[in-house]
Amino acid sequence: MPELPEVETVRRGLLPVVEGARIERVVLGRPDLRFPLPARFAERLGGRRIESLGRRAKYLVADLEGGLVLAMHLGMSGSFRIEVPQGDSVPGAFAHPRSDVRRHDHVRFDMITRNLAPASIIYNDPRRFGYMTLIERAELAEHPHFRGLGIEPTGNGLSGQALAPLFAGRSAPLKSVLLDQRIIAGLGNIYVCEALWRSRLSPRRAAGTLVKKDGTASQRLEALALNIRETIADAIAAGGSSLRDYRQADGSLGYFQHRFAAYDREGEPCRNAACRGIVSRIVQSGRSTFFCPACQR
Secondary structure (H helix, E strand, O other), X not given: OOOHHHHHHHHHHHHHHHOOOEEEEEEEOOOEOOOEOOOOHHHHHOOOEEEEEEEEOOEEEEEEOOXXXXXXXXXXXXXXXXXXXXXXXXXXXXXXXXOOHHHHEEEEEEEEOOOOOEEEEEEEOOXXXXXXXXXXXXXXXXXXXXXXXXXXXXXXXXXXXXXXXXXXXXXXXXXXXXXXXXXEOOOOHHHHHHHHHHXXXXXXXXXXXXXXXXXXXXXXXXXXXXXXXXXXXXXXXXXXXXXXXXXXXXXXXXXXXXXXXXXXXXXXXXXXXXOOOEOEEEEEOOEEEEEOOOOOO
């Protein structure tokens, strides 16, 4: 499933086309994705201008004229394709055949960009695990998809000081706590493994051990918060991990997987120059965890 950096890469790829554009019409290939599309979905979107395109956790959030929000989740295999008259409909290189891809085009947004040029954004999803919904902006924070989401891992709001009260007293493994979306929104398995490796912290360590007795953050917790932010930033800059069939919004492949220090490197030497350990794999809560038992404590 695409993780936060992949979703952010998609957002940035769509932004130049969709921000400020007016939706002329929406064409549906089917009435549902993972869930049924909202009633009058196409009708409610037609004629509205897209004021901004943001992201919350792993959701793309399009603020529309009139206070309506279009929230979109890519699921396991969802992607967007940009079609404009003057260029290829799917620019970029592909690692997998796409000869029958249009059978999986489920939602088409035909629009006029802010430069008065025609463009179409097509949502394609072979497995149909993605979904879309419409929410009134005033109700977004309390909507079931967004209520209770934690700190975003991409800004200064994520700090040791912010995490300390959330970690205090917790005996649960650090890996499990970091994957809790109520604590950090959008942080997934790949980047938790990478951030823990950078921080030299064991995924099995109790989360509460990173908080001092007075309830303040330890230096190791401050370092973890910084490493999470930097890991996510590096992955966004690299265009995401491109695991399996994930692609960027323009169709090209990201390449952060070439930089993995821990994830999917079971049996390989630790990339910490001062360490002679071998990367191990364990299973925590049904998810693979990759770490170096020699230097991650």
